[in-house]
Amino acid sequence: MSRRFRLPKDRLAALAADWDLLILLSYCVYYLVNYWYRATHFVKPSYQVPFPGYAYGLTVAATFFLAVLWENLGTSIGWKGVGLVLSDGNGHPLGLARRVGHVATDFVSWAVTLLAAALVLAPPAGLATLFYGLASRTGIGLLPSAPFWPLGPWYAVLGQTVGLVAALSVVSAGCWWVARALCRWLWPGRKGQTPWVDRAVGSAVCRPADLESLGRPRRWWQTSWGLMTLLLVAVAVYVGALTTQFSLGTLIRRASSTGYFWRRLVSPDFQYFTAPDPDLGDTLLNGIIQTIFMSLMATLLGVLLAFPLSFLGARNMVTKSRWGWGVYTLVRAFFNVGRSIEPFVMAVFFGVLVGYGAFAGVLALFVHTIAALGKLYSEQIESIDPGPVEAITASGGSRVQVLRFGVMPQIIPPFLAFTLYRWDINVRMATIIGIVGGGGIGRFFNYYKNELLYEKVGAVIIIITVVVWAMDYISGRVRERIT
Amino acid sequence: MAEPQLVIERVTKIYERGDVLALRDVSLTVNKGEFLVLIGLSGSGKSTLLRCINRLIEPTSGRILLNGVDVTQATGAELRRIRRQIGMVFQHFNLVKRSSVLRNVLAGRLGYAPPLPTLVGRFPRTDLDRARQSLETVGLVEKMYTRADQLSGGQQQRVGIARALMQEPELILADEPVSALDPATANSVLQYLEEMNREHGVTVICALHFLSLARRYGTRIIALKDGAVVFEGLPREIDNVRFKEIYGEDAEEVEVR
Numbered sequence: 001m002s003r004r005f006r007l008p009k010d011r012l013a014a015l016a017a018d019w020d021l022l023i024l025l026s027y028c029v030y031y032l033v034n035y036w037y038r039a040t041h042f043v044k045p046s047y048q049v050p051f052p053g054y055a056y057g058l059t060v061a062a063t064f065f066l067a068v069l070w071e072n073l074g075t076s077i078g079w080k081g082v083g084l085v086l087s088d089g090n091g092h093p094l095g096l097a098r099r100v101g102h103v104a105t106d107f108v109s110w111a112v113t114l115l116a117a118a119l120v121l122a123p124p125a126g127l128a129t130l131f132y133g134l135a136s137r138t139g140i141g142l143l144p145s146a147p148f149w150p151l152g153p154w155y156a157v158l159g160q161t162v163g164l165v166a167a168l169s170v171v172s173a174g175c176w177w178v179a180r181a182l183c184r185w186l187w188p189g190r191k192g193q194t195p196w197v198d199r200a201v202g203s204a205v206c207r208p209a210d211l212e213s214l215g216r217p218r219r220w221w222q223t224s225w226g227l228m229t230l231l232l233v234a235v236a237v238y239v240g241a242l243t244t245q246f247s248l249g250t251l252i253r254r255a256s257s258t259g260y261f262w263r264r265l266v267s268p269d270f271q272y273f274t275a276p277d278p279d280l281g282d283t284l285l286n287g288i289i290q291t292i293f294m295s296l297m298a299t300l301l302g303v304l305l306a307f308p309l310s311f312l313g314a315r316n317m318v319t320k321s322r323w324g325w326g327v328y329t330l331v332r333a334f335f336n337v338g339r340s341i342e343p344f345v346m347a348v349f350f351g352v353l354v355g356y357g358a359f360a361g362v363l364a365l366f367v368h369t370i371a372a373l374g375k376l377y378s379e380q381i382e383s384i385d386p387g388p389v390e391a392i393t394a395s396g397g398s399r400v401q402v403l404r405f406g407v408m409p410q411i412i413p414p415f416l417a418f419t420l421y422r423w424d425i426n427v428r429m430a431t432i433i434g435i436v437g438g439g440g441i442g443r444f445f446n447y448y449k450n451e452l453l454y455e456k457v458g459a460v461i462i463i464i465t466v467v468v469w470a471m472d473y474i475s476g477r478v479r480e481r482i483t
Numbered sequence: 484m485a486e487p488q489l490v491i492e493r494v495t496k497i498y499e500r501g502d503v504l505a506l507r508d509v510s511l512t513v514n515k516g517e518f519l520v521l522i523g524l525s526g527s528g529k530s531t532l533l534r535c536i537n538r539l540i541e542p543t544s545g546r547i548l549l550n551g552v553d554v555t556q557a558t559g560a561e562l563r564r565i566r567r568q569i570g571m572v573f574q575h576f577n578l579v580k581r582s583s584v585l586r587n588v589l590a591g592r593l594g595y596a597p598p599l600p601t602l603v604g605r606f607p608r609t610d611l612d613r614a615r616q617s618l619e620t621v622g623l624v625e626k627m628y629t630r631a632d633q634l635s636g637g638q639q640q641r642v643g644i645a646r647a648l649m650q651e652p653e654l655i656l657a658d659e660p661v662s663a664l665d666p667a668t669a670n671s672v673l674q675y676l677e678e679m680n681r682e683h684g685v686t687v688i689c690a691l692h693f694l695s696l697a698r699r700y701g702t703r704i705i706a707l708k709d710g711a712v713v714f715e716g717l718p719r720e721i722d723n724v725r726f727k728e729i730y731g732e733d734a735e736e737v738e739v740r
Contacts, residue, residue, distance in 0.1 A: 387577030388590075391643075394537050395650055396567030396594025404602050405590045409579045 014078030022063035028235045072106040080225040089204040091212035106197045116175035268458035291440035295426035297362050302369025310377030338371025347438040361438025365426050376418045384410045417479045424475040431464045489513040494545030505531040506710045518680045520701030521690040528710040529690040533656045537569045567594025570647030572657040576639040580632035588614045591649030617648040637668035644675050657689040673700050
């Protein structure tokens, strides 16, 4: 146990989180530098502060290095989020001084490793330089005379770079391994300690629950994760305001000069509610009815597919074999990807496929509904009481009978509630999916808005609001009764 | 003496997750008509042993013979045929809470009923009569159409027993059937099991927490500790010394009547 890297999955997840945050932060810094430069110098609005290609690599490497050092403090956001603590190996949290020592030791260890790698690589590199130098001066040698590096066309440069990095990595790893062996010999480890820094400092990585005493609790502003979070939020709000061109001044200035728009909007024109609009060839009433039926079709079709799929996407329903796991992962991935593609985007795809109109809208909502409902369903299946399943298995029921008598009675009422909820959301989406060519009332909205017919836009908004509110109210009341 | 009804031979169970040795080399035989009580601390392996008998849990090694048939080798339809002979009563009743009492009781008949009609919820007439009979046995006929979660704990456990009766079992496994009940209800529930045992000759293997209940109902007692059998004998043989062996030095016996 003492020889194993403890909690590897969690520590990698924590490192990834910390690294990501630092990369995000460095992007914000670049954005701000760019912004300030443009604000203080007379340059074109499209001017970008130069950011050469190698700077990307440098940023990635530097942030990784910083993340590793931050992790060694034991109070990084990643560690906090994943639930790891740095203990002294005896069930007590590591004190601040020793935490800093931990970071310093790690810094030294990295420096030593890189230095050792450089030392190992120096003689061959020197020899090579000498060889190339001689060859280029005298014209004798195996290779044609050329500057040392980079040599030749892009693929040669690529090969040389890869070779250099690979050599550095291999030698570094070797040095690291030797140093680790040395550390093991110098400081025989205790349980839960990772080789390397932990052995030197006498610390160990563990869970908060493994600690015997938690020590004096620190307030959030006394920890590095707390301060870092504060910094990130502050920078995010500032950069966010800049990127979204957030401006209260504009809001106030413009608001006072748009009176005509509001006046027209609040005097809605229901002329085409029952009489067909000659330009669109249909009435508003038909539009909203089409919208409601679009949502109904999408929901019903979605349920037909989501229901069987949700069983395959529930961990307690698939077999524990490799196949079962594969199917589960695939279905879950489909649910997650399907939900993250907005119906509006899909409406555009389906518009190309079947022609813009209500059918494209239905298909878009349908695909989204499968994923969204499937996810909700399968989570419901995962949270059922396993007792009845056990009881029916014990009484000799087959798998199908277990599903029918142990699982189904438990999930049907919540499934109905979810379905109603989904229909409610689909009505909401169907009202505006016409804006991207999905048919229904949204088509009217889009047309009137573009033609600047604000009285008619007002009428459409009122119809949408009434229908959405009514659906929301009804589905809410029915769901209350079911669950 | 005839051949024993149930033979457990050197059964070991290791839970892969967490490397827990739940049962170590447990061997025992159970004769027809016995009321065998399993005692032991929480985590001593009582539930695991019971669930190995009807293969709700796969034993890691060892053999279990029911009427000479190897349960551990059975698969598919044969396993289901074995399971339907073994009734099971659970600590938390394991009823479908939203379904009616009748549906819950009928679920016990699934191993016998024709599979296709049951999928649309249809059971043969005879099964419906049988459900009424077993609800009469536990005194709950008038609650037939009530939802299971409307009943009290004792009533729910009686529904659980009625469900086990639907299987016409020759063996009933009871996993701490009264741990979630108050003492008075506990006795009444155990009396139903005793009635099955005495009048219908059904073998009962019952895990219990309270020694007083074990003494009162058991014809034989087996004690487990850390997954191994540490005592096997008649109820009256458990004296104070034995008790401390099973439950540890600090234990005090609690009387439940």
